[in-house]
Amino acid sequence: MSVPSRRTSGRGLPPSALREQEGPTARPGQVLRHETVLIGKSELRSEIGSDAYHGGLLDPLSAALHVGRFVRGMAEACERTGVEIHERNAAIGVRRTAEGRFEVSTSAV
Known part of the structure; x- marks a missing residue:
């Protein structure tokens, strides 16, 4: 074709x-x-x-799927729930807290 x-x-x-x-x-x-x-x-x-x-x-x-719009929408939804977004930092670990939430460790100082 x-x-x-x-x-x-x-x-x-x-x-x-x-x-x-x-x-x-x-x-x-x-x-x-x-x-x-x-x-x-x-x-x-x-x-x-x-x-x-x-x-x-x-x-x-x-x-x-418009990936840019999807990512922006996900970021906005996360921020509305209190998530802090730190761009350009590698995630080096993820753990579940006692409250059932997730905590992500990053390479940020």
Whole structure:
């Protein structure tokens, strides 16, 4: 399967590239070895709630995670519960306290 290198403002495939992927040459399911569906703009909007893309590949067995947002969200949740975050320090040990919490030893002086 060839993947077009053209992009529209970093927002997915332009309509011409989407059309190029339609038809008998569009067989991503053969590469992935499970069913995938090439969908157009209206179907994609119902999947992701955005009109920014002209179409996409629906893969029911995959998922995506924005790692930066996930880590930021985890850090914010931890801080709300009283966790102190010390960046750029190696964790050198973890122990459970008598209260059932965790205490992490770091390389910080």
